[in-house]
Amino acid sequence: MRLRLRLESSEPLSDSVRNLRFELLAPRVFDYAPGQAIDLLVPTASGLVLKRPYSIASAPGRAGPNRVDIAVTRVPAGPVSTALHALGVGSVLDAEGPRGGFLWPPEERNVPTLFIAAGTGLAPLRAMLQDELNRTNGPRLTLLFGCRGQPNILWARELTSWVDRIPRFELAVTLSRPDAAWTGLTGYVQNHVVHRVARLRPSLAFVCGLTPMIEQVSERLMTAGLPRRSIRTEDYGPV
Numbered sequence: 001m002r003l004r005l006r007l008e009s010s011e012p013l014s015d016s017v018r019n020l021r022f023e024l025l026a027p028r029v030f031d032y033a034p035g036q037a038i039d040l041l042v043p044t045a046s047g048l049v050l051k052r053p054y055s056i057a058s059a060p061g062r063a064g065p066n067r068v069d070i071a072v073t074r075v076p077a078g079p080v081s082t083a084l085h086a087l088g089v090g091s092v093l094d095a096e097g098p099r100g101g102f103l104w105p106p107e108e109r110n111v112p113t114l115f116i117a118a119g120t121g122l123a124p125l126r127a128m129l130q131d132e133l134n135r136t137n138g139p140r141l142t143l144l145f146g147c148r149g150q151p152n153i154l155w156a157r158e159l160t161s162w163v164d165r166i167p168r169f170e171l172a173v174t175l176s177r178p179d180a181a182w183t184g185l186t187g188y189v190q191n192h193v194v195h196r197v198a199r200l201r202p203s204l205a206f207v208c209g210l211t212p213m214i215e216q217v218s219e220r221l222m223t224a225g226l227p228r229r230s231i232r233t234e235d236y237g238p239v
């Protein structure tokens, strides 16, 4: 489906990630499932309009009526991410979507589930969790989230509020470059997969990030006993 979007706000989530909130101008009603993405058609510095997929980072309705959040990491020398970081509020973009089969259907929501993300890989998982955590009762859900340093923990206040309010939600943040004051997990998410599986005993896992992380995490999930069919992945591309 062809979409037309207007940038309503652009806020930093960290030094390299911005949250772009778009209002849908057409069509006004837009059906998508948490976990899906849209293709943005973005005018870039070279004069070319380039198309790139971005996960929708908000559950339907959670960014406001007819609105979606998109979290964009600025990739050095990346034409589209650079253009999106510079996009002015009020700009109008064409887009296509929704797209993708990275989905968590209702019939699969009654088992302990492990979510694993690095950086903006959290975006589709945030949409899924915003949707599911409306439901007070349900199985245990664990998010293992890898970030560079403490200032790179995306949506930190929202994640903390879930921990405080929702006993069945567990958060484990691991930092690859922690400062001296950090007392939590350290290193890449890959290193903590086996331990988390042993603790949660998940029947399902959702993994999102760059290709090397997806491959290593999937391998460790399988080593820890999770069958391939229970591992759902969204791959943002090679490093």
Ligand SMILES: Cc1cc2nc3c(=O)[nH]c(=O)nc-3n(C[C@H](O)[C@H](O)[C@H](O)COP(=O)(O)OP(=O)(O)OC[C@H]3O[C@@H](n4cnc5c(N)ncnc54)[C@H](O)[C@@H]3O)c2cc1C
Pocket (backbone or CB within 6 Å): 037, 052, 053, 054, 055, 056, 070, 071, 072, 073, 074, 075, 077, 078, 079, 080, 081, 082, 100, 119, 120, 121, 123, 210, 234, 235, 236, 237, 238, 239
């Ligand atoms: C289904 C899907 C959903 C995606 N959702 C998001 C999203 O929600 N947020 C987001 O920031 N990106 C997302 N991406 C990546 C996005 O589509 C672009 O690849 C990215 O913005 C780089 O585009 P570019 O034109 O700036 O740089 P390019 O020149 O196209 O890419 C430069 C390099 O950056 C790598 N790269 C891509 N994404 C990232 C990233 N997030 N962090 C670090 N390096 C990266 C690419 O693999 C490539 O090697 C998604 C990709 C896919 C396939």
